[in-house]
Amino acid sequence: MNNPLQLCYPVKTLTGRELLPAGAYLSRDTMKELIHLAGRETYPARKLMEFAAVAADLQCICNKQPYCRIFSDPVRQKELLKTMQQVEFTQPLLDIYGFFKACDPYTYRHILTVFALTLLLAQDLINDREELARAVAAAPTHDFGKICVPVAVCKKTTPLNLREQALLSHHAAAGYVLLSFYLKEAEHPAATTARDHHERRDGSGYPRQITLRNRVVEIVAVGDVFDALISSRPYRPQSYDLRTALEELSLQARSGAISEDVVNTLISYNRENHPCHTACRFSHELRGTPPPGNHYQGITPCRYEPADIQEEKPGV
């Protein structure tokens, strides 16, 4: 990493342990030290699908509106659940699932949904077994860094101001640090996906404004935006309907921000009989209407400003 990320806020675990302070650069040496620190600690591992009600919650998401058509193929759904059954996590990571379920149910449902969507799309788009394994490893934790964002910001019912946007954007770097620490590997697909899932192919994303060229992360990014658009949020009286959400994604793909073939694959799952994604194109005609009172917005990423942000207490 030539230009290391700098943390705007501290990264703390759920128990309040500070892993890195605000202002830390996520250089190779810093990450090496962090992983060295984690190396002395061992955690028991369990299957994610056997933790709490994760399996039942996932099935509920897949079988209800707005996802029942996308996950309507029972054979494909069975394959997905089988793949998900293999995913194991150490207890601190399972605790993060538990935290979201108890304190921020939207994020809990969103994380599980993006997990399922990523695997569904990856099965069509990725042929290489190792890359597919990376997708399975990367998909279930993309927003874990939100434990370092005040719950009040994650659940705010009105548009975020610039300061709140900065706090929210911290979740990408925070997720990278947390997952590198718990998985003991800074290049683990889960850690790099947490860091890069808001980056865009044209460099318009954050936190590093890189031109994203990572198949797995690009798939997560599309699932992430799609779910954000079609899910009901407290600040949005109505969510996007499927047609308008897919139009929005197609516009973003055409502008070069996200991958067109990933979007086309998603479109194919929204069509009757699920045609092959290579045969799917979205009409250039815009027929959908974004919901009234829509506050879907890009966010302004944070920049480290010591005097300005020291009093913030993310995670509270």
Ligand SMILES: [Fe+2]
């Ligand atoms: Fe995110």
Ligand SMILES: [Fe+2]
């Ligand atoms: Fe997300």
